[in-house]
Amino acid sequence: MKYLIYLLIFIMSLVFAFAQNNIHQAQCVTEFGSKQSPVNIVTGQCELAEHLIDLHYEPSHEHLIHEEHCVKLDYDPGSYIVFDGDQFDFLQFHFHTPSEHHMDGDEYPLEMHMVHFRQDTMPRYLVIGLLFEEGKEDPFIKHFLNAVPETVSVADYPDLQIDISQELMPSDFGSYYHYDGSLTTPPYTETVEWVIVSKIHTASITQIKKLEELEGPNNRKIQELKDRVIQECHSRTITYKF
């Protein structure tokens, strides 16, 4: 009889553990949905598409933030992008070492994200991603990199200006990839229009190493594409209003 009770307790604990495991798995599935980022862009499997893009970028003063695992520059209000008629305000740009997005399976040493935001019935984002490979020094990164604080802190330079439209943007938007995804940091919100510029930029080994030193590895792993199809866009409809 005693052994029967032990056996019963053993079976009950197995059933309980199995149920807990199932609950945990269900939470994992519902926690992250079906449109997560970053993804691997397989260039041969994209569908052709076009979008209307208007860029409105003004110069900003340099407000540099060295966070725990991120180098970020908060951009002054007033710059924005209009994507298919919806205006998204430009908030900030920051870096990932190594890259979050992959191109045909290739990881790059550096990726820059330009984060734009719009409040509809829910918060929406448009993030422009630029991939960098090792090569010639990037003049835009050079502009502010030495001013980034070495320790986790904020450095505000009211008299120093940065102009993303002059130093980085103009040649970029002839060709890009677009897909619906998520933020790559918590809470992984799935209301992000991703625009990954096709042109691969270069940064010097010194610049890449410096950003690596400041941030450490801060890339989220590649997520499944699931039912999504990435669009390849060669747009002739971009207007620049600086």
Ligand SMILES: [Zn+2]
């Ligand atoms: Zn990012």
